[in-house]
Amino acid sequence: MIDLIQTLGAGLLIGCVYGLLGLGIVIIFRASEAFNFAIGEFLVIGSFFFYIFYFDLHLPFFLALPLGLVTSGAAGALIERLSIKPLLGRSGLSMTIITLGLGSVLRASVQLIFGAHSYSFFIDLPDITLELSDLLFPSERVWAGGLSLVAFGLILFFIFRTRWGVAIRATSESQAKAMAFGIDSRFILLLVWAVSSMCIAVAGVMISNFGALSYLTGIAGMRAIPVVLIGGMDSIGGALIGGLIVGLCEALVGSYVEPLGLVGFKDVAPYILLLIVLFIRPYGLFGTVRIERV
């Protein structure tokens, strides 16, 4: 029993981080119908920005994180300007394909600049290890879950309570209508990419903090695929729920199925779950069912 609770708790904590990754995908998808396959590279770039501020410049964590996020946001905006903006008005599919290529270019650039070796990554945060009788949640996991939830909340506030948020949601619905009422869709798209890269960067820093950072850390970003597909590509709440489901699935499989000899099965399990969900609900659990006439 204790075992199960321990597993579920760990799953929920990592699930929050996955939810944040999913949110990064969802807000871009809502704004431009594009799936950002370069998410892993955004994650690595965000982590390296933080690395520079925190480990190289020795800034305190609560200064280094915002600075890292701002630079990640700026990098996201720059990438949007260079690669996505020329496609404004085209289908989301062309943007999606662009992000595939973008991923390769960014991965190679990171490898070129930072090398292929791992950087040790340990953030010196107050120890908040949760220990209740036999339950034990290590400090960095608790921080990861907590900070991800906070970041998720801040982004929800931004999207649902500020003038830019209203403009983002309006543009997501229809670029043409938004333009007709004086909303600058081009700027909004830039903003969306910046916010999304910040979101992914927070998740990236948390994930790097579990181990080390290298250009291959980006593989963790692929976790976002089952997250958003299970939750629904265009649902913000779905991203969080999807993240938690994937986190739980991973943890449960990790502690109950893998010991049976199926090593590495926990990386596959979310995709199997994804298949099952898609069979039952093709638009994901919370995705909008779209009616298309052909």
Place this chain on the structure above:
Amino acid sequence: MLSVENLRVVYHDVISVLNGVSLKAAGGEISVIIGANGAGKTTLLRAIGGMLDIYEGDIIEGDIKIGDSSVRGLDSTDIIKKYGLTYVMEDRPVFWYLTIDENLAAAAYSRWDGAVKADMEKVFEYFPVLRKLRDQKAGYTSGGEQQMLAIGMSLMTRPKILLFDEPSLGLAPLITEELFRIIQRLNQVGMTILLVEQNAHAALQIGHHGYVLEHGRVVLDGLSQALLENEDVREFYLGAGAKERKSYQDAKRYKRRKRWL
């Protein structure tokens, strides 16, 4: 005053939609454009409102002037901000997933002054029904309410010139009447209005000046009253006049003349 001079517009570099349209919307008046489907009415408004880009359209000749300055090629955002011209697209351009309040706030996005709340109140005065629905998602309101919201949203941009693209589309006659009364009221408080309509009779009745658009050209223009009495207009756009059906080809006297306006 808004003037369009010999405007030619093509879509995707090949489909020619406007073949030299010239017209004037005098300041403080309601100018009406009528025409059949495919005549180029919507394209004309898109061109004036700075919305051609999104639809892959290009102005290849001619000019659009507001006062003395050319707005050809400017973006809708600039045209709204600098020239106070707002284009209310056809088919009720409201954001379905936003509430009425959020819709109005979204339309006020380009503004930074503190009067947004006060302007919202003004919109609710024009359309009291919206006040009751302010927390509802726009997608769940009726067609008439959505059109009212769309007009309200355009007011949030503080326009001096308003372009309406078929505001009566798909609405019940009573609602249409109400909308037209409101458009008249907006005109009375000083807004210049360019109104595109299929409902030619109702539109010409509130209009001062009218234009008939056909195949991307203005084929006829005059005071609204005169157009209402014009035999061709009566027959082809008002569905009255002729005792027996004439063939489309021989009936149109105005088609034979080349016009240089």
